[in-house]
Every structure is written in C-alpha cells, then in structure tokens.
Amino acid sequence: xxxxAGKKSGLTxxxxxxxxxxxxxxxxxxxGLFVSxxxxxxxxxxxxxxxxxxxxxxxxxxxxxxxxxxxxEGALYVIDGNIFADNEESTNATITVWGxxxxxxxxxxxxxxxxxxxxxxITLEANGDYRLxxxxxFSGRRGERVFVTAQTPPQFTLANYEQVLFSGSTTDSMxxxxxxxxxxxxxxxxxxxxxxxxxxxxxxxxxxxxxxxLIAAVVALLVVPLQxxxxxxxxxxxxxxxxxxxxxxxxxxxxxxxxxxxxxLRNYMVGLPRxxxxxxxxxxxxxxxIFTRIILPLSFPALASFAIFQFLWTWNDLLVAKVFLIDATxxxxxMTNQIVELLGTRGGNWEILATAAFVSIAVPLxxxxxxxxxxxxxxxxxxxx
Amino acid sequence: MHPAVQGLITIIVGVGGCVGYFYLSNQxxxxxxxxxxxxxxxxxxxxxxxxxxxxFLFPAIFALGLYLAYPVFETLRLSLTDRxxxxxxxxxxxxxxxASEPKFWEAMKNNMLWLIVVPAASTAFGLLAAQLTDRISWxxxxxxxxxxxxxxxxxxxxxxFKLVYDTRPVDQDQIGVLNAFWLSxxxxxxxxxxxxxxxxxxxxxxxxxxxYGIYVSLRPLLWGEAERGGGSWWTMPLRVVVALGSGWLFxxxxxxxxxxxxxxxxxxxxxxxxxxxxxxxxxxMVVLIWIQTGFAMVILSAALRGIPEETIEAAIxxxxxxxxxxxxxxxxxxxxxxxxVWTTITLVVLKIFDIxxxxxxxxxxxxxxxxxxxxxxxxxxxxxxxxxxxIVIMLLVTPILVWNVYNARxxxx
Numbered sequence: 001x002x003x004x005a006g007k008k009s010g011l012t013x014x015x016x017x018x019x020x021x022x023x024x025x026x027x028x029x030x031x032g033l034f035v036s037x038x039x040x041x042x043x044x045x046x047x048x049x050x051x052x053x054x055x056x057x058x059x060x061x062x063x064x065x066x067x068x069x070x071x072x073e074g075a076l077y078v079i080d081g082n083i084f085a086d087n088e089e090s091t092n093a094t095i096t097v098w099g100x101x102x103x104x105x106x107x108x109x110x111x112x113x114x115x116x117x118x119x120x121x122i123t124l125e126a127n128g129d130y131r132l133x134x135x136x137x138f139s140g141r142r143g144e145r146v147f148v149t150a151q152t153p154p155q156f157t158l159a160n161y162e163q164v165l166f167s168g169s170t171t172d173s174m175x176x177x178x179x180x181x182x183x184x185x186x187x188x189x190x191x192x193x194x195x196x197x198x199x200x201x202x203x204x205x206x207x208x209x210x211x212x213x214l215i216a217a218v219v220a221l222l223v224v225p226l227q228x229x230x231x232x233x234x235x236x237x238x239x240x241x242x243x244x245x246x247x248x249x250x251x252x253x254x255x256x257x258x259x260x261x262x263x264x265l266r267n268y269m270v271g272l273p274r275x276x277x278x279x280x281x282x283x284x285x286x287x288x289x290i291f292t293r294i295i296l297p298l299s300f301p302a303l304a305s306f307a308i309f310q311f312l313w314t315w316n317d318l319l320v321a322k323v324f325l326i327d328a329t330x331x332x333x334x335m336t337n338q339i340v341e342l343l344g345t346r347g348g349n350w351e352i353l354a355t356a357a358f359v360s361i362a363v364p365l366x367x368x369x370x371x372x373x374x375x376x377x378x379x380x381x382x383x384x385x
Numbered sequence: 386m387h388p389a390v391q392g393l394i395t396i397i398v399g400v401g402g403c404v405g406y407f408y409l410s411n412q413x414x415x416x417x418x419x420x421x422x423x424x425x426x427x428x429x430x431x432x433x434x435x436x437x438x439x440x441f442l443f444p445a446i447f448a449l450g451l452y453l454a455y456p457v458f459e460t461l462r463l464s465l466t467d468r469x470x471x472x473x474x475x476x477x478x479x480x481x482x483x484a485s486e487p488k489f490w491e492a493m494k495n496n497m498l499w500l501i502v503v504p505a506a507s508t509a510f511g512l513l514a515a516q517l518t519d520r521i522s523w524x525x526x527x528x529x530x531x532x533x534x535x536x537x538x539x540x541x542x543x544x545x546f547k548l549v550y551d552t553r554p555v556d557q558d559q560i561g562v563l564n565a566f567w568l569s570x571x572x573x574x575x576x577x578x579x580x581x582x583x584x585x586x587x588x589x590x591x592x593x594x595x596x597y598g599i600y601v602s603l604r605p606l607l608w609g610e611a612e613r614g615g616g617s618w619w620t621m622p623l624r625v626v627v628a629l630g631s632g633w634l635f636x637x638x639x640x641x642x643x644x645x646x647x648x649x650x651x652x653x654x655x656x657x658x659x660x661x662x663x664x665x666x667x668x669x670m671v672v673l674i675w676i677q678t679g680f681a682m683v684i685l686s687a688a689l690r691g692i693p694e695e696t697i698e699a700a701i702x703x704x705x706x707x708x709x710x711x712x713x714x715x716x717x718x719x720x721x722x723x724x725x726v727w728t729t730i731t732l733v734v735l736k737i738f739d740i741x742x743x744x745x746x747x748x749x750x751x752x753x754x755x756x757x758x759x760x761x762x763x764x765x766x767x768x769x770x771x772x773x774x775x776i777v778i779m780l781l782v783t784p785i786l787v788w789n790v791y792n793a794r795x796x797x798x
Binding site: 221247 | 537738772
C-alpha cells in the first residue's frame with residue numbers, strides 16, 4: 001500500500017497545479033475586461049492590461065511651460081515647474097533617463113543639466129521638477145520639448161464608470177439600457193413562475209385524462225428552438241396590436257421559459273411526500289389551499305433555481321429583445337443590444353466597451369455568486385434525471 | 386413617467402393578474418358554479434375536481450401552445466409560401482433557393498464544425514475539471530470560478546474575447562493577450578512545442594478517439610455480435626453512418642496534423658484572428674466552450690460523486706492505476722450523464738446566435754445557421770427562406786427531441 005500512498009501525494013501536487021492553471025485560464029479573460037474598465041483610453045491603447053498591475057516604463061514627449069511664464073533672476077531668464085504637472089500627466093512617475101532631442105532621448109540622467117545652446121540650459125530632476133535658464137529672453141509661444149523615459153506606478157480611474165453610468169451621453173450611456181433590462185427581466189422572471197407553478201402542481205398531483213401526454217409535450221417543447229417562434233409571433237403581436245414593446249417581450253419570455261419551469265417544478269413537486277398532501281385533503285383543504293399553503297413553501301428551492309435560470313437568461317438575452325422589444329426609436333434598448341451597438345460605433349474605444357460590458361455582467365455575476373447553490377441544484381434536477 | 390415606475394406598475398399588474406386569475410377562477414368554481422352545498426353537493430365536488438386541473442393548466446397550455454407549438458407549424462407553413470406573392474403556396478422553392486446560396490452551405494458547414502468541437506471540448510474540459518476539483522480541499526472555490534462564465538451573457542463574453550483577440554499594428558504594443566502571446570514566439574524551440582507539438586498531440590488524441598469510435602460502432606457487424614447483443618435491424622445503418630462520420634473526422638484530423646508540420650507560420654506579425662478564414666470559427670467556438678465548460682463540470686462532478694465507492698476501492702485493491710480507474714471504472718458508470726451533457730450543449734450550439742452576431746456577424750466565413758436565419762428574416766426581409774432555415778434548425782434538433790421524449794416516457798412508467 002505504501003507505493004500507492006506515495007504515488008498519491010506526488011499526484012496531488014500535479015492536481016493542485018493543474019487546477020490552478022485551469023482556474024487562471026478561465027478567469028484571465030474576465031479579469032482583463034475588469035482591469036481595462038478602470039484604465040484610461042491612453043493606458044489601454046498603449047499597453048496590455050496585464051501590465052497595468054505593475055510599474056511601467058513609458059516614453060513621453062513633454063513640454064516645459066510656455067515662455068510667457070518666464071521671470072527674471074538677475075541676468076538670467078528662468079522658467080521652472082514640474083514637467084508632469086505642466087503636461088497633465090501623473091505626478092507619481094519617476095524619470096530614469098531623458099533627452100532634449102528626438103534622436104537622443106536617453107542622453108541625460110536625472111539631475112543633469114542639458115545645454116541647448118541658444119535655447120538655454122535645462123536641469124531635470126527624477127520627480128519631474130525642472131529649471132530652464134537662459135541668458136537671453138525666451139521667445140515663441142510654446143515651451144521646450146523634453147523626451148523622458150519614466151517609470152509610472154499602476155494607476156486606475158473611475159472616470160469610465162462615470163461616463164457610462166452618469167454622463168447621460170446618448171451613445172455611451174448604459175443607465176437607460178440598465179433600467180430597460182431590469183424592466184424586461186423582473187416581470188419576465190416572475191410571471192412564468194406563477195403560471196408554471198400551478199401547471200406543475202396539476203401535472204404532479206391531480207388526476208385527469210391526458211396527463212402523460214401533456215408531460216411528454218412539455219419535454220418535447222423543452223428543446224424547440226425559439227428561432228422558429230420569431231416570425232409567427234412577431235406577426236401575431238403586430239396583428240393583435242401589441243406591436244413591439246415590453247408587453248410583447250414579457251409574453252415571449254414567459255412562453256419560452258415555461259417548458260423548463262413546468263418541467264423543473266413538476267419534477268420537484270412529484271418528490272414531495274404524499275402523506276402531507278393527503279392529510280391536508282382529509283382535513284378538508286381545497287386544492288387551491290394545498291397549493292398555496294403547502295406545495296409552494298415546500299417547493300422554494302425549485303422555484304429559486306428556476307428563478308435564477310430565467311433571470312440570467314432574460315438578462316443576457318439579445319435575440320428575443322431585438323425581435324420583440326426594440327423598435328426603430330431605440331428608446332427601449334437593452335444592455336446586450338447597447339453593447340453590440342457600441343461594438344459597431346466605438347469598436348476601438350475599449351475603455352467605454354469594457355466598462356459597458358462590465359456593467360451588464362455585474363448583476364448576473366452577483367446573483368450567480370449569491371445564489372449558486374440553487375443554480376446547481378436546478379441544473380442537476382433539470383439534466384440528470 | 387419614469388420607465389422604472391412604469392415597469393413596477395406593470396409587474397404589479399402582470400403578477401397580480403396571474404394570481405388573481407387563479408384565485409378568482411377557483412373561487413368561481415367553488416362558490417358559484419359547483420358549490421359543495423345543497424342537494425347536489427357530492428356531484429358538484431366531483432365536477433369541480435374534474436374541471437380544476439384545467440383551470441390550473443390553462444394559462445400554461447395556452448402560452449406553450451401559442452408561443453412554442455403553434456409557431457412550429459406556422460413557420461413550416463411560411464417556409465412553403467411566398468410573402469411577395471401574397472402568401473401563395475410555392476412548394477419547396479424557398480428551400481431550393483436556400484440550397485443555391487453558398488452562404489447557407491457555409492453556415493451548414495460551420496454549424497457541423499461547431500456541433501462536433503464545442504460539445505466535445507466542453508465535455509472533455511468539464512470532465513477534467515470535475516475529476517481534478519473533486520479531490521482537493523479548495524475544489525468548491527475552483528469550481529465556482531470555472532462555473533462563473535455561465536452567468537455572463539454571450540454578448541458580454543464576446544466583448545471579453547474581442548479584447549483577447551485584439552490586434553494592433555506591428556510597431557505598437559499589443560493589447561490583446563493572444564497577439565502578445567503569439568509575438569513572444571520567434572520560430573524557436575518554444576514555438577515548435579506550443580504551436581506544433583501541442584496541437585498535434587491534441588489532434589492525435591482526437592484521431593485515436595475517432596478510430597475507437599469506428600471500432601465500437603462496427604464491432605458488432607464485423608464479429609456478428611448483433612444477434613447476441615440484442616441489436617435490432619435499425620441500428621445497422623446507424624452504426625454505418627456513425628462509422629463513416631468518424632472515418633471522415635479521422636481523415637480530417639490526420640490531414641490537419643500533416644498541415645500543422647508543413648505550414649509556415651508568420652512569426653512576428655500580429656494577426657487579426659477573427660478574419661483568418663476557417664480558423665476564426667475556432668476562435669468563436671472558444672467563447673462558447675469557455676461558457677459551457679462550467680455547466681458540464683457541475684453536472685459531471687455530481688455524477689462522479691454518485692459513483693459507488695466500493696467499485697473504486699475494489700479496483701485499487703486489484704492494482705488499477707489512477708488512469709485505469711478513471712477511464713475504465715468511472716467513465717463507463719457516468720456514460721449516461723455524459724450523453725445528457727453532450728446533448729444539452731448540442732442544443733445550445735444549434736441555437737448559437739449572439740456570439741457570431743456580436744463578434745463577426747457572419748463575415749469572413751463564420752456564418753452559422755441561426756445568424757443566417759436572422760439575416761434573412763430581418764435584414765433581407767425574406768421570410769420564406771428565413772423560415773426554411775429555421776425549419777432546418779428544427780430538423781437538426783428533432784432527433785434529440787425524440788430521444789428526450791422517449792426517455793421521459795420510459796422514466797414515468
């Protein structure tokens with residue numbers, strides 16, 4: 001047995017390392033989006049997000065303050081200040097080398113003085129403080145160019161979230177889409193639960209002809225692709241005057257969610273103890289009372305797991321919303337649609353895209369982590385039967 | 386009115402309406418129509434109980450019928466008529482028009498590729514993750530992190546992966562992980578290892594698996610076991626079809642291995658991954674595999690835990706090594722669950738729309754059926770061909786539908 005035990009401990013290390021690798025691989029893309037949503041447009045486009053967590057080396061072209069700020073000290077004309085502050089760059093950076101010509105950007109160490117001939121002499125410290133001196137008066141409108149190589153510490157901003165959530169900009173704003181999504185999601189989650197719970201009770205505990213056939217029909221409808229329903233239902237909605245709008249999308253989500261709801265809830269309710277229900281019947285309870293007082297409270301886990309499914313599915317849905325909800329005015333756009341449009345209009349603006357996408361996936365992620373237990377239970381009840 | 390307030394009111398009306406319907410209809414049945422009082426009390430109770438199930442079922446049956454059952458037939462009808470000709474019956478014209486479009490066959494071909502790769506990869510990764518996480522103390526945390534993409538929308542995942550695949554000109558820093566990774570290769574030993582040997586190994590494993598598939602499906606025919614094994618007449622053609630399919634896939638993978646070692650790779654050039662024909666399909670599939678692996682893992686891990694300990698203990702005592710235990714003891718016992726996971730993911734794949742729509746919109750030869758259908762329905766406004774392609778999706782789903790109903794009926798007996 002010792003050989004097996006010995007092998008096992010060796011293998012355990014392999015297992016730990018493989019799991020860590022797998023988890024990192026799975027997290028990596030999401031973390032990338034998350035980190036990017038806290039970076040400025042410049043940062044995102046100049047370096048990979050994975051470098052954002054470390055000190056970075058940046059090559060910058062900066063200018064000293066304009067000649068109009070010069071003052072006279074004896075015979076010298078002086079301009080001084082902080083090169084980063086003057087250029088609205090982060091003042092946390094540290095200069096490693098610098099230069100005054102684009103051909104020699106690494107000629108000087110911090111603290112050195114560069115002689116630019118007629119243009120004067122400049123001394124630059126590691127923290128960006130500079131002093132530019134000249135014997136003659138500075139002329140022109142713009143300051144001297146300085147080429148610096150600087151180490152910038154990690155730096156994050158909330159500006160993207162402000163832009164996406166509170167700016168009210170018509171193209172970038174997710175606030176309206178967020179509320180629209182919520183308006184679609186909540187009724188589209190609750191209504192099918194109510195409808196399905198009653199049907200599931202009837203299919204589980206009432207006796208009537210055709211019950212087996214109905215259950216088989218529900219199982220069959222579970223896999224019918226909703227693509228088939230698009231045109232006939234859109235025609236129907238337009239025909240009876242619902243048109244494109246919230247009512248239509250709620251009804252559609254209710255219809256599409258029902259098979260799973262009925263199936264999950266019926267499977268769960270069938271497993272409830274028969275004694276309780278029969279005792280209640282003997283005591284004179286009606287079916288309606290049995291359902292509301294006994295079955296519903298006992299079925300809470302199944303109700304919760306379906307609610308999570310339906311919530312995630314309606315929140316994340318694009319197709320149903322595009323077909324049944326979003327009209328030409330775009331007033332009722334949902335977040336998924338908004339993001340697809342951003343991909344078209346602002347394909348290169350990763351700070352907006354990443355933040356918008358993160359706003360839309362944050363709510364499902366919270367629901368997922370809080371209610372994971374029920375989600376797993378529902379999955380197991382739905383698939384492993 | 387603020388949309389949030391409007392939403393709240395409609396929630397109250399909608400849910401209140403539902404609950405109200407059930408409550409009032411039951412009240413009506415018990416108090417007015419068949420009250421359990423008076424001379425006919427007994428008969429009334431019986432009648433009320435005959436009607437009540439239908440009261441409970443009515444909204445569900447109505448919604449299911451209207452939103453799922455009726456559209457199947459209506460779509461079938463639309464696929465046989467011409468909208469421009471005022472809905473005249475045109476037979477199979479829409480289908481033949483569809484069959485003459487290269488874009489349709491591209492979608493079919495890609496869908497088949499998706500159907501093979503995504504369920505296989507998701508199930509394999511899911512099984513691997515389930516098996517590995519079951520043995521360690523922090524397995525539950527690892528599981529919930531791998532499971533997490535389930536909560537992310539296809540659109541969100543598309544954005545996430547668009548960032549991964551992003552491309553910058555060669556003289557700039559790459560911001561997409563994949564290009565940064567790609568540019569770290571220069572054709573040296575590391576590149577050979579990661580870009581030729583590793584994929585070749587995976588393809589080789591796949592080829593071997595396909596050979597095994599051919600063997601399993603043809604074994605009864607070759608050795609005349611069909612009579613003994615209780616195989617019925619209709620399994621014969623099925624077995625031949627499966628064997629032929631596996632043979633084709635085997636040939637494909639062998640060809641790919643050969644290509645892998647002969648093709649010259651453009652090292653040092655950043656690639657626009659989503660525009661490389663054929664391979665871009667795989668970059669899109671990665672998104673779905675990333676999402677579905679967690680699902681496969683959760684279900685398979687429950688199945689693995691359900692395996693009786695004795696069988697494994699017996700195998701250990703008999704001297705089986707961990708790989709034998711996994712492949713010869715555990716896998717056969719959870720085969721049923723693997724099939725369920727496989728078919729469930731297959732259903733997702735058949736309906737895949739959002740990922741392709743958001744990432745490439747079917748350009749650069751990445752079209753799939755559902756997106757082709759959306760294109761036909763809402764951009765080309767061709768309801769006939771659109772419906773015809775929807776029916777194609779339905780036909781592809783039908784075997785799973787029949788199998789599911791068959792199993793459900795078997796269980797209920």
